[in-house]
Amino acid sequence: MDIRFSERADGLKASEIRELLKLTEMPEIISFAGGLPAPELFPVKEMEGIMQKVLERDGKVALQYSSTEGFKPLREVIAKQRMTPAKVSVTADDIAMTTGSQQGIEFSAKVFVNEGDVIICESPSYLGAINAFKAYMPKFVEVPMDEHGMIMEDLEKALKANPNAKMIYTIPDFQNPTGITMSDDRRKKVAELAAEYKIPVIEDNPYGDLIFEGTRHPSIKSFDKEGWVIYLGTFSKNFCPGLRLGWICAAPEILEKYIVVKQGADLQCSTLDQRATALFMETYNLDEHIESIKKVYGKRRTLMLECLDKYFPKEVTHTNPYGGLFTWVKLKEGLDAAEILKEALKENVAYVPGGSFFPNGGHPNYFRLNYSCMPEDKIVEGVKRLGTVLAKYY
Incomplete structure (x- = not known):
C-alpha cells in the first residue's frame, strides 16, 4: 500500500x-x-471488594466522565502518602493524574520539545522514554554515568555546550536499565543546575519505593526551589500496573500545560480506577x-x-x-x-x-x-x- x-x-x-x-x-x-x-x-482479593464497593456506592459517578486533572481525593492521598516519602510537601492542586507515568513522559516532549531541540539524558536511558521522545524528532545529548548516577561535570558540560537544550530527563532511583541510584548530593546539584540554566528536569521515579536496603532517598524535586523539576510518579511498580495510573507534580504554570495536553490526548484517566485506587489507599495501608x-x-x-x-x-x-x-x-x-x-x-x-x-x-x-x-x-x-x-x- x-x-x-x-x-x-x-x-x-x-x-x-x-x-x-x-x-x-x-x-x-x-x-x-x-x-x-x-x-x-x-x-486481587482486596481489589475485588474495593471495585464492588465503589460500584455499589458511587456506580453512576464512577462510570461517568470526570475532570482532566483527576479525582481530587486520590490526588490528596498521593500528596500525603506518596509525595511525602519523596520529601516533597505539596497539595492536590500541585498534582495531575496521567495514564501511567509513560504518558507523563510522552507529554513532557509534547510540552517542551520542537523538532531539532536537544534533550539531555543519562547514558544509557529508559527505552520507553527514548521511543516516546523520538516521535518529536529531537537531538539527544547523552551524559555518562558512574556508580553514583549521572556525572555532574559531564552534565554541566552538556548544558554549557547546548544552552538552548529543552529538558533533562533522569531516573534517579534504581535507574532503568542500569539499576544505578543517583547520590543525594548529585540530586541537589541537578536541581541547582536546572535553576542556573533555566531548564526543566523530568524526574521519572517509578522505582523509588522499592528500596531494599536503607531509607528512601530524597527526590530531586525536594531540592527544587524555583519550580524547574517535574516529578513523574506511578502506581505501576508498587501497586497494579494494569490500572494505568500515574501522576505529575509540577509548578502551576507547567502543570496547566500538561493538563491541556491531556485534554487533547484522552480527556482523563479512568474514573472507576481512580476512585478504586483512592478507596484502596483509604482502606488498606499501601506502604x-x-x-x-x-x-x-x-x-x-x-x-x-x-x-x-x-x-x-x-x-x-x-x-x-x-x-x-x-x-x-x-x-x-x-x-x-x-x-x-x-x-x-x-x-x-x-x-x-x-x-x-x-x-x-x-x-x-x-x-x-x-x-x-x-x-x-x-x-x-x-x-x-x-x-x-x-x-x-x-
Whole structure:
C-alpha cells in the first residue's frame, strides 16, 4: 500500500522490549526481559471488594466522565502518602493524574520539545522514554554515568555546550536499565543546575519505593526551589500496573500545560480506577503492601546477583542494585548482545539487548536483566542457561 505517513510516524519503531514481551506468553521461555511486577503480589482479593464497593456506592459517578486533572481525593492521598516519602510537601492542586507515568513522559516532549531541540539524558536511558521522545524528532545529548548516577561535570558540560537544550530527563532511583541510584548530593546539584540554566528536569521515579536496603532517598524535586523539576510518579511498580495510573507534580504554570495536553490526548484517566485506587489507599495501608513487595524482590535480586557471579564467565560484570527491578550486564568489547540473544533463545531464556537504551546508538555489548517477575527456581535455571551460552564467547 502506498500510504503517506507523517515523518514522525515513519521514524517510529516498535519497542524492542514490547516485542520481547511476546516471548513471555510462551511457557517454555524463562524471560528476564520485561520490567514486569510479580503478578502473584497483586492485591486481587482486596481489589475485588474495593471495585464492588465503589460500584455499589458511587456506580453512576464512577462510570461517568470526570475532570482532566483527576479525582481530587486520590490526588490528596498521593500528596500525603506518596509525595511525602519523596520529601516533597505539596497539595492536590500541585498534582495531575496521567495514564501511567509513560504518558507523563510522552507529554513532557509534547510540552517542551520542537523538532531539532536537544534533550539531555543519562547514558544509557529508559527505552520507553527514548521511543516516546523520538516521535518529536529531537537531538539527544547523552551524559555518562558512574556508580553514583549521572556525572555532574559531564552534565554541566552538556548544558554549557547546548544552552538552548529543552529538558533533562533522569531516573534517579534504581535507574532503568542500569539499576544505578543517583547520590543525594548529585540530586541537589541537578536541581541547582536546572535553576542556573533555566531548564526543566523530568524526574521519572517509578522505582523509588522499592528500596531494599536503607531509607528512601530524597527526590530531586525536594531540592527544587524555583519550580524547574517535574516529578513523574506511578502506581505501576508498587501497586497494579494494569490500572494505568500515574501522576505529575509540577509548578502551576507547567502543570496547566500538561493538563491541556491531556485534554487533547484522552480527556482523563479512568474514573472507576481512580476512585478504586483512592478507596484502596483509604482502606488498606499501601506502604505495608510495598513492604511485602520489597521482601520478595530483594530476595530475588540477591539470588540473581549470586547466580551471575557463580555461572557467568568471570570477565562479565554487572551492577549491584539495592532496589528496583533490574541489573545491567557488560560483556567484553566486540561482543553483540543482540546476536547472543539468538543463541540464548535456543536455550529458552531471554533478556533485553542493551543497544536500544542508548539513543544515539552503539554499545552493543550490554544487556538488561529483570529479577522481579521470575520465581527463584527459574532465576537459578535461567542464569545457568545464560552462563552456558556466554561461555561459548569467552
